[in-house]
Amino acid sequence: MVKKNKAYITVLLFALCMLCGCAKRTEVKNDDSFIYSVNGERNGLVKINYDFPGKTTEEQVNNVIKELQKPAEEINYSTTIPEQIKIQQCEIRHMIVYIDLNDDYLKLPVVEQELILASLAQSIVKIPKISGIYITIDGEELKDDKGNPAGIINEDDFVQNNGSSLSSYEETELTLYFANESGDKLVKQNEQVKYSTNTSREKLIVEKLMHGPQDETAHPTISSTCTLLSVTVKDNICYVNFDSEFMSSAHDIKPEITIYSIVNSLIEGTAVNKVQIMVNGEKNVLYMNTIDLSQPLQQDLDLIQHAEE
Numbered sequence: 001m002v003k004k005n006k007a008y009i010t011v012l013l014f015a016l017c018m019l020c021g022c023a024k025r026t027e028v029k030n031d032d033s034f035i036y037s038v039n040g041e042r043n044g045l046v047k048i049n050y051d052f053p054g055k056t057t058e059e060q061v062n063n064v065i066k067e068l069q070k071p072a073e074e075i076n077y078s079t080t081i082p083e084q085i086k087i088q089q090c091e092i093r094h095m096i097v098y099i100d101l102n103d104d105y106l107k108l109p110v111v112e113q114e115l116i117l118a119s120l121a122q123s124i125v126k127i128p129k130i131s132g133i134y135i136t137i138d139g140e141e142l143k144d145d146k147g148n149p150a151g152i153i154n155e156d157d158f159v160q161n162n163g164s165s166l167s168s169y170e171e172t173e174l175t176l177y178f179a180n181e182s183g184d185k186l187v188k189q190n191e192q193v194k195y196s197t198n199t200s201r202e203k204l205i206v207e208k209l210m211h212g213p214q215d216e217t218a219h220p221t222i223s224s225t226c227t228l229l230s231v232t233v234k235d236n237i238c239y240v241n242f243d244s245e246f247m248s249s250a251h252d253i254k255p256e257i258t259i260y261s262i263v264n265s266l267i268e269g270t271a272v273n274k275v276q277i278m279v280n281g282e283k284n285v286l287y288m289n290t291i292d293l294s295q296p297l298q299q300d301l302d303l304i305q306h307a308e309e
Contacts, residue, residue: 035123094281178218185305
């Protein structure tokens with residue numbers, strides 16, 4: 001009888017420990033590592049403790065996906081990727097994780113589709129050397145609600161809002177630097193813009209630079225054929241990733257004017273203190289055979305044209 005009681009107590013204590021351990025998964029402290037899972041009501045995201053096991057980047061990515069497929073251990077969160085959604089392929093190229101899903105994903109409610117994307121993107125980009133995800137459905141590029149290609153998705157495409165609407169709009173003033181008429185100096189312009197809170201301020205700034213200045217006295221600094229692949233922030237460094245068209249000069253603009261229109265605008269308008277510009281995920285780039293982009297760049301105030309000039 002004593003042995004049976006001891007065995008019963010041992011099992012009971014183990015069960016209690018398991019319950020206590022599970023209850024702490026959503027109790028994420030400031031220094032804890034974590035990923036995002038869909039909450040219990042499936043209308044928002046919640047942080048859960050996660051240690052990112054795996055020796056290689058590939059192992060860490062696969063382990064995160066497996067974690068998001070597991071049954072939830074408590075009622076405060078739920079399984080992010082439902083059983084009917086299959087990961088048909090997953091590979092890493094140039095810091096981007098390419099994930100192919102089956103078409104059952106498109107049968108889910110739109111809000112649930114966005115939650116799955118938000119959970120995947122915000123969790124996977126926490127892995128070093130990963131800056132975004134690219135989703136295909138049965139090999140076809142994922143489209144947004146307007147029929148446009150979704151492209152590379154990262155944490156800055158979403159806002160965590162504790163179950164409220166996934167998107168709202170705000171108005172803000174941006175300080176942007178464009179080229180002067182000679183293309184050898186930066187001119188400062190302030191623009192009042194309305195934007196979706198699903199877009200980070202860093203991404204908004206780069207997109208507005210790509211659209212060009214509102215004032216005709218200034219000139220665009222980025223080629224109109226260029227595509228922005230991703231904008232992410234880690235450790236106060238903003239990583240801006242363009243496609244290869246970025247290497248084409250915008251009009252008669254000096255190379256340093258193009259580069260520092262981006263760097264100066266981002267550093268002045270956000271909390272970042274350095275900017276790393278990449279082309280197709282590559283850092284070892286010599287822009288226009290002049291500007292070394294292999295390291296993050298700091299603000300250059302000497303390139304700014306002042307009123308008296």
